[in-house]
Amino acid sequence: MYNNIIIVYENGILKRYPKNPILTPNKSNWWESQAVFNCATLYDGNKVHMLYRAIGEYENYISRIGYASSRDGYSFKRRNKIAFDPILDYEQFGIEDPRLSKIEDKTYVTYVVLSQHVKAGPAVSTALAAVNKDYSHFERLGIITSKEMDNKDVVLFPEKLPSKLNKGGKSFFSLHRPSSWVGKAYGVDSPSIWLGESSQLTTVEEHTLLMKPEFEWEQLKIGAGPPPLKTKYGWLVIYHGVSLDRIYSAGAAILDLNNPAKIVCRCNKPILTPTTEYEKSGDVDNVVFPTGLCNIDGELFLYYGGADKVCCLATAELDDLIQYIFQNNEI
DSSP, X not given: OOOSOOOOBTTBSOEEOTTOOSBOOOXXXXXXXXXXEEEEEEEOSSOEEEEEEEESOSSSOOEEEEEEEESSSSSOEEOSSOSBOOOSGGGTTOEEEEEEEXXXXXXXXXXXXXXXXXXXXXXXXXXXXXXXXXSOOEEEEEEOSOGGGXXXXXXXXXXXXXXXXXXXXXXXXXXEEETTOOBTTTTBSSOOEEEEEESSTTOOOEEEEEEOOOSGGGSSEEEEOSOOEEETTEEEEEEEEEOTTOOEEEEEEEEOSSXXXXXXXXXXXXXXXXXXXXXXXXXSSSBEEEEEEEEEXXXXXXXXXXXXXXXXXXXXXXXXXXXXXHHTBOO
């Protein structure tokens, strides 16, 4: 199974799209004139839908969400108007870092909201919205994490899984990163990825520590990237890790299909780390921040933010990436 020769690039298995960045600031639209990054994606079998974080000014640094779509996964056409604007009280300081999941027949977006102005160093929460088919309407379902958790990087599994809360039944599962859950009481020294389980999407009832920083390139903290992708090998989880010198890289692990609390394997090397100018220099230097993942006919399209400034793409054959993770497994 794992005897094939695979191409390993300078800093991982993923190949950057030669025409990166795929989305850059649009000076003709005030709300996205300074930065566009950290894009969520969802492939419907015909089109890749994208929601991206946009900045129009630096004084207040209020994030909004734009929409773009692509027939081939490479070239995106965006709408001129704002897709998702901060209009509620809990959104007034910005809507950040969306992640898209389709569960049964409904599409959902999780997104970060700030408790106060970004320059004040606010605690963060994650909110949830349901999205209609043409991404023109967002039904807000409220905040789904508590403020004291300082919780972001919340992603939903795309289907219900066997439940610990309800024997014989199934529950919703999520990954999240409560930054305040650090110390002896939580069993971790740095912000880590937790597995959430609940009977409904708007709350999390059960929390299990899933992954904590283990390697030098992720020593400061880790957090979920795109929602887990179902494969025959298990749930593919792409996440970001931050080194002590604040370099953001992408990592990968595989979880058991029926028991996501069980890690099947975890790559001890980053699969992508900043090396290009658009990743090393921007509003925040040295950042590869994965937030979207699509499987298009066996090829993985990983969408990520570069240096908090632009949207980028890297690709790999699914089987090659899985092989790479198993070959560099360390759990």
